[in-house]
Amino acid sequence: DGGITQSPKYLFRKEGQNVTLSCEQNLNHDAMYWYRQDPGQGLRLIYYSQIVNDFQKGDIAEGYSVSREKKESFPLTVTSAQKNPTAFYLCASSIGMRDEQFFGPGTRLTVL
Amino acid sequence: RKEVEQDPGPFNVPEGATVAFNCTYSNSASQSFFWYRQDCRKEPKLLMSVYSSGNEDGRFTAQLNRASQYISLLIRDSKLSDSATYLCVVNTGNQFYFGTGTSLTVIP
Numbered sequence: 447d448g449g450i451t452q453s454p455k456y457l458f459r460k461e462g463q464n465v466t467l468s469c470e471q472n473l474n475h476d477a478m479y480w481y482r483q484d485p486g487q488g489l490r491l492i493y494y495s496q497i498v499n500d501f502q503k504g505d506i507a508e509g510y511s512v513s514r515e516k517k518e519s520f521p522l523t524v525t526s527a528q529k530n531p532t533a534f535y536l537c538a539s540s541i542g543m544r545d546e547q548f549f550g551p552g553t554r555l556t557v558l
Numbered sequence: 559r560k561e562v563e564q565d566p567g568p569f570n571v572p573e574g575a576t577v578a579f580n581c582t583y584s585n586s587a588s589q590s591f592f593w594y595r596q597d598c599r600k601e602p603k604l605l606m607s608v609y610s611s612g613n614e615d616g617r618f619t620a621q622l623n624r625a626s627q628y629i630s631l632l633i634r635d636s637k638l639s640d641s642a643t644y645l646c647v648v649n650t651g652n653q654f655y656f657g658t659g660t661s662l663t664v665i666p
Contacts, residue, residue, distance in 0.1 A: 479654075488562070488645070489602070489656040504653075536601055544590050544649055549601035 449473065452537050452550035459524075459531070459557050467522045467553045469537030477543050478520040480504075480512065483534045483552075495520055496543060524555065532557045559584050562648050564657035572665050575636050579660045581646030582628045590649040591622055593631050595642045596659065602645055605631075636664045 450471040459465045471478065477496050481489040491504030495514040509528025514520055520539075524531045534554050538547040564581045571577050583591075591608035606613065608620040608629050619632040629648075633640055641664045646657035 481656075486658070488658040491653065494653075534599075543652055546590075546592055546604050546607055547647075547654060548604065552601050 450537060450539055450548060450550035452535075452553050454553060455551065457553055457555045459555065461557055462526045464523055464525050465555065467524065467535055467537075467555070469520045469522065469550055470518055471520075471537075471539045471548075471550075472518060473539055473548065474517070475539035475541055475548075476517070477540045477545075478514065479538045479540075479547065480510070480520070480522045481536045481538065482506065483536060489536065492522065531555055561585060561650075561655035562646055562657040564646050564660050566658055566660060568661040568663060570663045570665055571636055573636055573638060575664075576632065576634050577636060577662065578633075579631045579644055579646075579662075580628055581630070581657055582626075583646075583648045583655070584627070585648070585650050585655075586624075586627060587650060588627075588648045589651045591620075591629050592647040592649075593618075593620055593629075594645040594647055594656075596645055597642050605644070633662075636662075638664050638666060640664050 453468045479494040480492040493512040495501035511523045536552045537550040540547045593605040594602040595605045596602040608622045612621045617634045621630045643659040643661050645659045648655045
């Protein structure tokens with residue numbers, strides 16, 4: 447079955463630790479995205495990638511980093527520099543930058 | 559000003575009712591438009607794309623008004639399973655913008 451997977455589903459982190467969230471897709475999509483969703487707020491774009499080995503900052507990139515070494519994979523690292531990392535993180539992919547996005551099931555990160 | 563604005567609701571409607579949501583966008587150069595559905599603590603799922611000519615999928619009808627810069631979603635004959643948050647999404651060609659969502663609860 448084609449789709450997007452994210453792991454882990456739940457993640458707990460101590461303050462000061464970096465943590466990496468996984469996102470994999472087998473839809474053969476070129477574009478991939480990372481969003482963060484906080485209660486009562488819309489999705490906010492962290493980073494996006496239009497093609498392998500290229501990525502761009504979104505609206506709230508500070509404290510985050512990404513890589514796009516393979517078409518299928520777009521991992522997100524939440525660094526200790528991110529001031530308020532507790533949130534629901536969603537990965538998405540699309541054929542191109544104007545096409546509908548498909549989302550993974552998300553990762554809930556809680557900083558203790 | 560936000561790129562995309564939606565009435566957050568909540569909308570509480572009885573089963574069988576017709577309900578409509580509107581969404582306005584600020585960038586007149588926006589190129590593609592979508593409605594997504596998001597259940598509690600789950601990921602958004604594509605409900606339908608919105609075309610200039612309007613489009614219908616069963617009980618769901620989406621309309622786009624470029625002159626007034628809004629899109630709408632009409633749900634006819636509401637079912638209990640329609641209870642969710644509906645997200646309006648606008649694409650400007652190089653970025654997607656999400657509304658904060660409109661909450662719908664269909665009551666038996």
